[in-house]
Amino acid sequence: MADPAPRKIIHVDMDAFYASVEQRDAPALRGRPVAVGGARARGVVAAASYEARTFGVRSAMPSVTALRRCPDLVFVPPRFDVYRAISQQIRSIFADYTDLIEPLSLDEAYLDVTVDRHALGSARAIAQAIRARIAEETGLTASAGVSYNKFIAKLASDQNKPDGLCVIPPAAGAAFVAALPVKRFHGVGPVTARRMEALGILTGADLRAQPLAVLEAHFRSHAAYLHAAARGEDHRPVRADRPTKSVGAERTFETNLSAPDELHDALTRVADAAWTRIERHGARGRTVTLKLRHADFRTVTRAHSQATPVGERSRFLELGEALLGGLLPVPNGVRLLGLTLSGIVGEETPAQPTLL
Template sequence: MADPVLRKIIHVDMDAFFASVEQRDRPDLRGRPVAVGGSRARGVVAAASYEARVFGVRSAMPSVTALRRCPDLVFVSPRFEVYHAISQQIRGIFRDFTDLIEPLSLDEAYLDVTLDRRALGSARRTAEAIRARIAAETGLTASAGVSYNKFIAKLASDQNKPDGLCVIPPAAGAAFVAGLPVRRFHGVGPVTARRMEALGIVTGADLRARSLSFLETHFRSHARYLYEAARGEDHRPVRTSRPAKSVGAERTFETNLSDPDELRTALARVADAAWTRIERRDTRGRTVTLKLRHADFRTLTRARSHARPVTDQARFLEIGQTLLDGLMPVPDGVRLLGLTLSGFVGEEQAPEQPALF
C-alpha cells in the first residue's frame, strides 16, 4: 500500500486572548497584571495577562488566591460579545488560507494547510502569513505550531509563546516528544501525571519505553493514545465540526447561599439560563450534571443519566433539584451552582481525544 498523504497542520493559539483584548482596548492596562473575571472579593479568574502570570496567576484560580499572589492585580469584567466578534474575525482570516478549520475555543484552532491555497510554498510561510494578518487586522498576537499532526502542532504552539512560531518536521517529531514532560501532553491532567510519575514516567522518552501491554494495565482505554503520542503519532484529521459535549450554565453568587429554599430558587434561575441555550442548540440529552462549589472552593459534581432524553425544562430542573437535595445541607455556604445537559441524542460516545484526569 502507498503511504498516506503527509498532512501539514497548524495550531494557532491567541496569546492571553481575553486579557490581551482588554489591554488593547484600554491603554491604561498595558504592562500591568490583569485578570479577566472575578473580583477582588470573590469569583474565579477567567484569563490572566502575561504580566499576571509572572506572579503565578492562572485561569480557574479563585480571585482571592490570585490577589494574594499579586496584590496589584487589576480585575476586569469579561466582554464575551467582544471576544466572540474578534474570534469570528480571526476565523475569517483562516478561511483565506484553508477550509479545513477545527476551532477548539474562541482563541485557538487547528488548520489543515496540506493544500497550499495561497501558493506560499510551505506550512511555515502560511503560519507566518496568518500571524501577520492577525496582528495587522486585530492588533493582537498569536503563537503557532506547525507539524505533521495535531498532537505535535498543539505542543509546538506553546513552545515559543508569546508571539512565537515553532515548526516540527516529521523527522524531528519523535525526538521532540521524547524531550517533553508528560505533563505537557494534551489530555494528561494533573492526577494522571502524578500516576505516571509514580510509575517512573516523567518524560516522553520514559513513556515510549513502556510497552503497550504495560500501558493497558495502568491506563486502560487511554493506552493506545499514550503509546502513539509517545512516538509522535497522531492520525486524527482536522474536523471542521466539533459538536459540544454538553450545554449548560452556571452562576457565582455575590454572597454564599446556605438556605435550602434560596439554593433551589438560585438553581431554577441557572436551569432557565441553561435551557435557553439548550433550546437554541435544538438538542436533547440523557445526562444532567449539577456543579456545586462550596465557600472554601471545594467543588462537587453529581450526574444522573436516564434511558430517555430530557425533553423539557421542568424535567431538567426536577433532576437538578434532586441532585442538589442530595448534597444538602451545606452550612458552610455555596458560592456557585451550575447545571448542564449532555449525552446528546445521536452523539458519538467516544471522545475526539481522551480526557485523562
C-alpha cells in the same frame, strides 16, 4: 504502495486572548497584571495576562488565590460578546487559507493546509502569513505550531509563546515528543501526571518505554492514546464544523470526600472550571449532567434537562447541586465529581470535559 505524503497541520492559539483584548482596548491596563473574571470571594479567573502569569496566576484559579499571589492584580469583568466577535474575525482570516478549520474554542483552532491555496510554498509560510494578518487586523498576537499531526502541532504552538512560531517536521516528531515533560501532553492533567511520576514516567521518552499492557493496567481507556502520543503518532483528521456535544470539567480528588459540605464546595470548583470552558466555547445547552465516582470506582450519572438553554453559571451550579443532593449521603466517599453541559444549541465548536 507508497505512504501518503504527510499532512500539514497548523495549530493557532491566541496569546492570553481575553486579557490581551482587555489590554488592547484599555491602554491603562497594558503592562499590568490583569485577570478576566470576578474578584468576589468565590470568583474564578477566566484568563490571565502574561504579566499576571509571572506571579503564578492561571485560568480556573480561585480569585482569592490569585489576589494572594499577586496583590496588584487588576480584575476586569469578561465581555464574551466582544471575544466572540473577534474570534469570528480571526476565523475569517483562517478561511482565506483553508476550508479545513476545526475550532477548539474562541481562541484556538486546527487548520489543515496540506493544500497550499495561495502557493506560499510551505506550511511555515502560511502560518507566518496568518499570524501577520491577525496582528494587523486585530492588534493581537497569536502563536502557531506547525507539524504533520494535531497532537504535535498543539504542543508546538505552546513552545515559543507568546507571539511565537514552532515548526516540527516529520523526521523530528518523535524526538520532540521524547524530550517533553508528560505533563505538557494534551489530556494529561495534574492527577494523571502525579500517577505517572509515581511510576517513574516524567518525559515522553519515559512514556515510550512503557509497554502498552503496563499503560492499560494503570490508565485504562487512556492507554492507547498515551502509547501513540509517546511515539509522535496521531491520525485524527482536522474536522471542519464539528458539532459540539458537551462541555464540562471533572476533578479527581487526592483523598475521598464524604462530608456534604466538602462535596458541595468541590462541586462549586468543578462548576467554575466547567463554566469557564462553556463561556470560552460560547456554548449554551439544555442538559446538565453530574458524574460521581464512588471510592470503589462505581460511577453514576444524573442529568436534568430544561426547555430553555442554561445561560448563567448560577443556574448551572444550582442544577448540579440539586443532582448531587439526590445522591447523598455517600458514606464510603467520592473520588471524582464532574459537571457537564450538553444539548448544545447554535454552536459548532468541539469540546470535551477537562481532566483536572
